[in-house]
Amino acid sequence: MYVSLCAMMLLLERVVATSRPAQYEHSRPWLYFWLCQPICLLLSAGIAALKYVPWFSAGNRHTYALLIMMFFIISLLVMLFSCNKYMTRKVAGRGMTLGLRYQLAENIKALKIIIPIIVCDSLITVFDIGVEQFFGASRTFDMSRCANTPYLYEFICCQLIRFIIQFAIPIWTCYSHPSLRKFFKKNHNVSGDEHEGKRRVIKNVLGSNIGDTQQKETYTAVLNRIWIQTNVIQQNE
Known part of the structure; x- marks a missing residue:
């Protein structure tokens, strides 16, 4: 839930970076960042409280609302990614400043990291809805069905799949970070046999x-x- 609101904050930040690439490099929006954190916490608490409202909690409306919001965020982030790629191709060879080209490249790198993370988080929500609809097993263990062996197998398998999706988020973040990726590749080249004569792309x-x-x-x-x-x-x- 908090991740969904942070994704909205990242979306707004990427909109500003895309619409003002020439000025964004010199800006320091620390006030915006520190204000958004308590706002995200308050909104998360408010959305969590809505689960106890009878109409909003009925029929998984709470989960569907979060899913729609995440789909909206992902769609806009993909649009921003395409827009930055188009702007990068457009300014190539036109004598634009180095700062502008650098910021466009950084926008693309940031979106390449952000989009898969938000997609993985949304997959967890979709998976929870599907499991509850088709198998009747939520992420919280039902003690009244403890003696039901098929339910135990379903719950363990669902928890394992959910853990794999969640674990993919930090793995992707580490792999996508340029400094960490260079560090891992450097250690791999030192420990492994590097092919001689192989051209570096x-x-x-x-x-x-x-x-x-x-x-x-x-x-x-x-x-x-x-x-x-x-x-x-x-x-x-």
Whole structure:
């Protein structure tokens, strides 16, 4: 529940970073961050209290409301990811500032980490709804069905699947973090046998290979065009 509201906070933060990439690098929104934390806690407590309202708690309306909110957040984050990729391709070779291009690249990296985490959290909610609808087993153990062997198997299997999905969130976070990924790869290369003569593939934030000859020639052509345009502007002045 608290994760859902933090996801909304991350969505608003990514909207600001996407709409103002040139100014976002120099901003320090610490006040916004510290204000959002108690707001998320209060809203989480309020949503938890709604579970005790008879109409809202009936028919899993509480769970469905959270699921709809998470689907809305994921959809907007995917739209922001596509928007940042489009803006990155659009500013390529147009002489934009390094700070603007850096912020667009950071936006894409951040969204690549955030979206799978929120998707995994939403999968837990979907899984809980499905298990309760089809098997009648909630995440809380029912002591009155303790002697029911099929229920015990269903509950243990559901808890195991739920644990795997939850455990995938920190694993993905560690794997997606650039510094941690470099650290793990470095240790793997030291402990394992690295293939001799294997070429290292260098990719940009869009996933394109920038190490091959064609990409190098394209990059050189872009720099030459920018250089010529700059000289023409200086001569006209």
